[in-house]
Amino acid sequence: MEPDLTDEATYERVRGEQWSRLSRRGMLRATAGVGLGAAFAGTGSARAAVPVRGLAPGGPIVKPLPPELFITHGTNAETRWEALKGTGQHTPVDRFFVRNHTATPLIDARTWRLKLWGGGLRGAPDPDHPIEFSYEDLLGLRAETVTASIECTGNGRSFYTSQQGQQVSGTPWKLGAVGVARWRGVPLSTVLARAGLTRRAVDLLPRGLDPEYVDKGENLGRVRRPLPVAKALKDVLLAYEMNGEPLAPDHGHPVRLVVPSWVGIASIKWLGDIEVADRPLFSPWNTRFYRLFGPDHPAEGSSPLTRMNVKSAFELPWDAQLTGGRTHVLTGRSWSGNGRIRRVEVSVDGGATWRHARTIGPPRSRGWVRWEFPWRPKTPGSYELLARAVDETGAGQPATAPYNTLGYLFGAVVRHPVRIS
Ligand SMILES: Nc1nc2c(c(=O)[nH]1)N[C@H]1C(S)=C(S)[C@@H](COP(=O)(O)O)O[C@H]1N2
Ligand SMILES: [Mo]
Numbered sequence: 495m496e497p498d499l500t501d502e503a504t505y506e507r508v509r510g511e512q513w514s515r516l517s518r519r520g521m522l523r524a525t526a527g528v529g530l531g532a533a534f535a536g537t538g539s540a541r542a543a544v545p546v547r548g549l550a551p552g553g554p555i556v557k558p559l560p561p562e563l564f565i566t567h568g569t570n571a572e573t574r575w576e577a578l579k580g581t582g583q584h585t586p587v588d589r590f591f592v593r594n595h596t597a598t599p600l601i602d603a604r605t606w607r608l609k610l611w612g613g614g615l616r617g618a619p620d621p622d623h624p625i626e627f628s629y630e631d632l633l634g635l636r637a638e639t640v641t642a643s644i645e646c647t648g649n650g651r652s653f654y655t656s657q658q659g660q661q662v663s664g665t666p667w668k669l670g671a672v673g674v675a676r677w678r679g680v681p682l683s684t685v686l687a688r689a690g691l692t693r694r695a696v697d698l699l700p701r702g703l704d705p706e707y708v709d710k711g712e713n714l715g716r717v718r719r720p721l722p723v724a725k726a727l728k729d730v731l732l733a734y735e736m737n738g739e740p741l742a743p744d745h746g747h748p749v750r751l752v753v754p755s756w757v758g759i760a761s762i763k764w765l766g767d768i769e770v771a772d773r774p775l776f777s778p779w780n781t782r783f784y785r786l787f788g789p790d791h792p793a794e795g796s797s798p799l800t801r802m803n804v805k806s807a808f809e810l811p812w813d814a815q816l817t818g819g820r821t822h823v824l825t826g827r828s829w830s831g832n833g834r835i836r837r838v839e840v841s842v843d844g845g846a847t848w849r850h851a852r853t854i855g856p857p858r859s860r861g862w863v864r865w866e867f868p869w870r871p872k873t874p875g876s877y878e879l880l881a882r883a884v885d886e887t888g889a890g891q892p893a894t895a896p897y898n899t900l901g902y903l904f905g906a907v908v909r910h911p912v913r914i915s
Pocket of ligand 2: 593645646647648758759
């Protein structure tokens with residue numbers, strides 16, 4: 495049985511065991527690269543044989559992507575919703591979605607350094623003389639753990655086309671570009687304070703160590719997205735653990751940002767450096783991407799996207815097949831970047847009538863709420879199952895999502911096809 499990591503004491507025990515296993519093998523000081531092969535033996539890939547610098551051999555993603563757990567889209571892998579059935583609050587790493595602009599780099603934590611520089615720090619260090627933190631330095635600072643979702647801004651994008659008949663560009667995700675994990679690491683505020691953050695600081699620019707991203711022949715450089723200092727100081731984590739284990743290569747090893755409630759792109763993986771600037775910063779990831787564009791928006795787009803919206807999903811295959819004449823307990827989850835989910839409703843008649851779903855466990859402000867709904871379909875045929883939620887701010891899920899050319903923030907009710915035999 496999987497340990498319940500939502501339980502504080504269980505979590506501390508499990509992570510304690512995992513770290514001591516690592517240190518017994520002499521890997522705590524030498525975590526990563528070669529050593530991680532053993533630490534992630536459970537994921538089944540032979541990392542012991544791969545070089546500690548460079549890209550994952552054989553594909554953009556390191557971990558196994560069995561077709562019963564993932565749908566792959568180029569360099570990305572989407573979680574199948576039926577694979578979440580029976581899992582708890584935290585999405586196991588073996589089924590957590592991966593969104594890679596290019597490919598997972600393999601980084602040796604022993605030589606890795608986080609570098610901070612810029613005019614918002616005391617003495618305005620330049621990029622060639624940054625303030626540095628080693629992996630060991632971060633492990634030595636007071637840690638925090640938070641349960642938080644990471645969700646791609648384009649999660650649900652394919653429904654703009656399949657439900658609304660609109661053309662949008664980007665990865666055609668269904669609803670599986672989201673996961674919830676228990677992250678452990680150092681508050682970014684702690685590291686900023688030690689690096690000499692001044693009152694002049696306005697924006698940060700965290701940047702990944704993955705390869706430069708080339709969009710339609712144009713090299714946009716390494717993945718980086720400005721982060722306002724106010725958010726950075728509020729609840730952002732420099733995470734080195736995910737669900738009680740050292741961060742896996744695909745999810746940002748050795749250290750990533752976790753920016754709770756915000757668009758997934760904010761949570762930069764394989765973090766290498768952070769510019770701390772005394773002026774607003776721009777990169778393609780807050781100018782040409784991750785804004786709303788289209789007829790309802792100014793030419794330069796909306797302001798840069800921050801919080802995610804409300805969504806709900808059934809833990810069922812797409813399409814689902816169920817037998818008639820017996821009761822099925824439908825299960826699913828709802829979540830919102832605005833905070834707790836207040837209520838969830840399900841419709842089994844295409845949206846004509848709605849009934850409350852029974853939620854399981856207390857609502858969480860940064861994770862999701864699980865729910866169930868008993869359903870006894872009588873007549874064979876094709877059905878559509880609908881679920882919708884309302885969060886603590888009163889935001890809900892409309893019948894249609896406002897169009898934007900890049901297909902972000904699809905928050906409308908998704909119509910899940912089910913065939914009854
Ligand atoms: N360095 C770097 N960070 C990145 C990305 C990337 O390609 N490179 N993708 C971003 C996007 S768009 C998302 S949705 C999340 C996905 O995190 P995951 O792959 O751990 O699920 O990481 C973000 N951080
Ligand atoms: Mo994303």
